[in-house]
Amino acid sequence: MTTAPEMTISAAERTALRQALAGAARFAGATSPNPPVGCVLLDENGAVLAEGFHMMAGEAHAEAIAIASARALGVAGRIHTVVATLEPCNHHGRTPPCSDAILATPARRVVIAAADPNPAVRGGGAARLKAAGLDIVLAADHPELRAESLAARRLIAPFAKHARTGRPWVTVKQAVDEAGGMVPPPGRKTFTARSSLLLAHRLRRRADAILTGSGTVLADNPEFTVRHVADFPGKQRFLALLDRRRRVPSGYIEAARARGFTVLRPADLDDALALLGARGALEVLVEAGPSLTAAVLDAGLADEHVLITKGNPDHVAITHANPEFDAVKAPGEEQ
Incomplete structure (x- = not known):
């Protein structure tokens, strides 16, 4: 996955990442066999527009829920940054790809707390979004986000182990x-x-x-x-x-x-x-x-x-x- 470690992380993005992690953690155990995921949408000035959390397998993913919420609030046209606890998916499962949902918005930047640990799909979502011209920022590339990166990895650790070992x-x-x-x-x-x-x-x-x-x-x-x-x-x-x-x-x-x-x-x-x-x-x-x-x-x-x-x-x-x-x-x- 190609990321942009030279990009700075704003205070608003770090706060949004913590908000997304805290919200996703509330659903740990509810989403199996999927991992718990949170998403917060920001405008160009770093103001929070909407949030979303994956709550149950088979239901919409966090990014799709956040975007739908932004549309319901009439602010989808202001989406600039997508902050997600897990790399957006780029494959069709029980729900459509989150990368498609993001590309259907005016988003220009995606901040990702953890890469997808599934070796079969790792990097696909970020690559798709980057190829479409969006800036991709991975928390692991930023030492100041070590705590958030660790929290994201621990949040999905059961999913990661199952994906690797069964x-x-x-x-x-x-x-x-x-x-x-x-x-x-x-x-x-x-x-x-x-x-x-x-x-x-x-x-x-x-x-x-x-x-x-x-x-x-x-x-x-x-x-x-x-x-x-x-x-x-x-x-x-x-x-x-x-x-x-x-x-x-x-x-x-x-x-x-x-x-x-x-x-x-x-x-x-x-x-x-x-x-x-x-x-x-x-x-x-x-x-x-x-x-x-x-x-x-x-x-x-x-x-x-x-x-x-x-x-x-x-x-x-x-x-x-x-x-x-x-x-x-x-x-x-x-x-």
Whole structure:
């Protein structure tokens, strides 16, 4: 992709990029198998004209929504700069190419936070727009936009991993007491503070699948639903249950299906990740007991490890397999 690193970035463009990232992050988990994307349109003086966010697979992309909003407001003729968290697409899928939508406006400049990570289409949208005479600015070429570039890459990290490997992004949520144990006191399912409970449910909302083991199900009879924060309407999730000895009763499976889960019973951990990836899951949240949690961590399968240590308040440590991502907040981490 040919970009123009010599072009300066205005304060208005940087603010718009942050606005687009914050808006897109609200829909992390709602758009699978697509990534969450945000777009903000500016006029020649840097004033915001409209914004748009991709909210669900099969619906319009962020750029198309923003442009439609600008038309509805009667300001489409003033569009000068398109600020997008992800490189605009240039292929026909369930929706038309965003590059076509942009070229149907008077836009002269496109600021892109992250290139498309899909090796099959990477660079195509930017090249198409550049060939049409638009200025293309990629955040990665500008050191002053390092934070925004990292945030954009983390936002689409599950989509990027799936595009490269066919496997989902693996988030491990682990809660331990002061001694490092994971078993709650008798009669309780958790021992963490309410703020940590809310975080756990935001992580659950973000996920396309929950991975657990038979021991957790038999001990806690967990629902694995999103209850303490608002869920995405119509969101469907997988429940991957490792139960080699088939100890989990059929009644639990039927109840999980009634709660909206598609229940999968893979043979082992590797089979679980392969099966979920093949079904289009971009992110799986591991909510399991000590043995399965340790197996995932020890095998180096975790892309993100959320460690909650009981306290007043709880201590939350979030680390990533890619240490660059430790510097930015991921969707769902905000308190």
